[in-house]
Amino acid sequence: MSYQKKKQMTGPKSATKSPVNFAEHYVISTVGCGGGTVCGEIADANTGNVVGSFPNAYYINGEDGTAPFAFISKPDSRLLIIIGVSADPEIGMSGEEIGQYNRQRHYEFIDNKLHLIRILEK
Template identity: 35%
Template sequence: MRSLSALIATLAGLVPAVATAQTDLVDRVRACAAISSAVQRLDCFDNAARGVASASRPATDRLPGFGDLPATAGPPARNAPIVLTRQDMTFRTRLREAATRPPNFAGHYVLTTWGCGSGCLMGAVVNALDGRVTFLPATICCLPFDVEGVEPISFRADSRLLILNGVRDEAEGDLGAHYYRIEGARFVHLRDAPLPQGR
């Protein structure tokens, strides 16, 4: 009887992970379908399937690393023209300039930042495949001076992982390392952790 209860508890614990994995798969398939190159599209579908399989495994206490969230598509031969909405117009000059640069985040996004006050950064990513803009999930500020070797915003060209180090949106008590992954046109919050020790 006890073993049956343990099995039921284990299965119940897997249900949220499976539901999240299904949502992620739908988002990834949509992003892959928008890629014009057949080879890149197939690579994207393959990476999406592998990524969802690993995401459905039970979580561990290990922090996500850049290698855990590989880019699902590579850069296009040419960036798509930027698509600006009314919300984007305040920052149109910076966004238009970013759209001309080669992707530097998650395979096919151009991540750009700008100041929003003393020690504060905000920014956005421009999808080089379709020209759409997605703003970073929060402004970031207040990274302590004694944390050396840690940037307020950490990202890589070959990974979907974004780490905001500091205080998000100047919210009291929010100091830490905040982990996100990009999925199509949105950032998904993964977890928060204490700031890494400087090198």
């Protein structure tokens, strides 16, 4: 299981040099996207092309200078777990808008898209 925080990405071509950490031939990387947040991208390790991204930006700087952001992935699984506080409101399981809160989100990666399958409140 891969448990990663604040891994910097230098661009899509870096995916061809990074070890596969998701769904058999993809590389998930994160990069700071401003305002104390991190964004994530999913790149095809074979081509280096970015094929998807995290559905939101997530805080990495809370009031105490830290926030509980992490993502969990496995090289042989299409399951992606994202833990943390979203920077923007999110859409819940029933399509409703949900506010900013520390939660665990489970996504399945199908056809280069992340599909929300479960939300756990922390």
